Amino acid sequence: MSYNLYQHVAEAPTRPGTRQAKKSFDVADLFRGPAPVVEESKGGEEPLDEKLRQAYFWIVNHAVISPHYDIEYNDKPPQVFSFGDSKTQVTLPSSQSYSSFVLLPLLNFAVRRRCLLVGGPGRGKTATAILMGILAGYSLKEVRRGIQHGQPQMTISDLLGNPLPADLVNAQSMDDIRVSWRSWLGMRVKIIDEYNRIPTRTQSALLTVLADNYAEVLDHVYECPPAAWFLTANDDGGGGTYQVIEALRDRIDVVVRALHFNTRFFGEMLTRIEEGIRPEEVVPPKLIFTPAQTERLYQEIMAVELPSNLRRRLEFFASQFEFFEPGGEQVEYKTKDCLKISGIDPHVLGDQSGKDQLKDLGFQTQNGLSVRAILSILVFVKAMAYFRGDGIVSLEDVRQILPFVLHDKLVPDHNASFFEAPGNGSLRVDRVSWIRKLFDMANAEYDRLDLDRSDPVAELDAEFKQGLEGLKAPEVKKRLVKIERQLADMAKGRKMYGHLYDDILLLKYLHQRYTNYLSWLQWQTH
Secondary structure, three states: OHHHHHHOOOOOOOOOOOOOOOOOOOHHHHHOOOOOOOOOOHHHOOOHHHHHHHHHHHHHHHHOOOOOOOEOOOOOOOEEEEEOOOOEEEEEOOOOOEOHHHHHHHHHHHHOOEEEEEOOOOOOHHHHHHHHHHHOOOOHHHHHHHOEEOOOOOOHHHHHEEEOHHHHHHOOOHHHOOEEEOHHHHOOEEEEEOHHHOOHHHHHHHHHHHHHOEEEEOOEEEEOOOOEEEEEEOOOOOOOOOOOOHHHHHOOOEEEEOOOOOHHHHHHHHHHHHHOOOHHHOOOHHHOOOHHHHHHHHHHHHOOEOOHHHHHHHHHHHOOOOEOHHHOOOHHHOEHHHHHHHOOOHHHHOOOOOOOOOOOHHHHEOOOOOHHHHHHHHHHHHHHHHHOOOOEOOHHHHHHHHHHHOOOOOOEOOOOHHHHOOOOHHHHOOHHHHHHHHHHHHHHHHHHOOOOOOOHHHHHHHHHHOOOOOOOHHHHHHHHHHHHHHHHHHHOOOOOOHHHHHHHHHHHHHHHHHHHHHHHHHHHOO
16 A cells, blocks of 8 residues: 555646747748647657656655755745744745755756765765666666765776776787776766765766766776766765865765754654665656656756846856955956965955945855856756746746855855854854855845846947947947946946956956957058
8 A cells, every 4th residue: 555655646737837848940830820739748748847846746755755845935925933032934935845855956867967965874865866866767776786885995997997807918009908897887877975985086087977978997988978966975074084176076066965854754764664665666657757858858958048137137146256356466366266276365365445344245255156156057047947847047946046056166254254243153054045145135236236227337248249240440439438438437436346346357358359359440441
């Protein structure tokens, strides 16, 4: 009876959505009338976003006991309760909400990126990763054999494969040596358990596979298929038997914490023990994704629209952190990255700008956002919207996903005045709430500046993106003057913030492009 319960997948839509997949042009469209045509899924299948949601609800209801609905959505004001002297707030979401420990690995499975599961031993990290392998169509035996268990003696050969002994003896050249590659390299779900127990040299070989999708042994190369990666660690400080190399940590796209086991669910555990049920052994076949479906799933997620006004808010948020005013003389070098390369403690330089350190978000972090971090944001916000059945990313999608993508990307400066302010001390530990607060503060400043309605730098950029072809010298000179006036207007403010820094560098770039073009026009006339 319990087995049948675990095999059950609800027929009702999990969340009827409004998503419409973008279609390429079809000549048959010319002959269709004005009446709407309902498109059927390939081969009569249900939509893949619905299948993804069914997989989520099956896992969260039957496999991974995670009653922590920390990704909260609301379609009307939620009820909020306060507890204790610290006034801990408990919000009852008014719309469908989710457990990050289940949802983020599932989204990572869909977009084939790299997910780190962090938490103490026995909290379900590896079990969750195994479920992702089974959803990809592998048997439980294949998934378990494919797991790479980090341990201090792991060599590159243990990880990747060995040259055949007979070839080593008889080979006249490296080309004559065949390599017996490890089977996990060809899997579409790759699991590295306790990756911070792998020796540093072997981590470098793992980095090549994880970052560039190939393995190399004795000049022989194995090309790996696109895959969803799941790595586990018992802490998120990069420690363990071996310190994780920075390049490997930087390749991780999303970090998820395994939260505690709620003791009210002892009954569920008792049932599993008494009836010998292991969720990974009873995944309903209906939830399995074929290779073709996983490819189509990825393409459909990439087709989700990120509207320009929301992209502008993301740009504004991301611009807050890299700028470091005392970090250099020339404007281009006033960045935290240059400071990091120099090896100088930023607190030694101090800050004489007179800016409000509670208002300037850049004071809260030791670094800015890399290109890789920004790419991860764009991929996962699309995946979040797709999972909810929407064809357009919403502001709340971004707000809910950012903390998990930036968990290891934004490094807090715990000496910042912000963390000393009343009520902010706990944010030193709770990175998810801290990053979400950063985004909320950036949005409040964006709204205060009214950038949705008045953004002269964006107008100058849009004008440039129309192209230079056919522009005459008088028009180019006119645009140069507009840029110079905008810079002069911005210089009237006494303080320089991160978003202004990026705007100034953009305007300098545009000015240089117009200047070069004007020089070319003048050369043509001589």
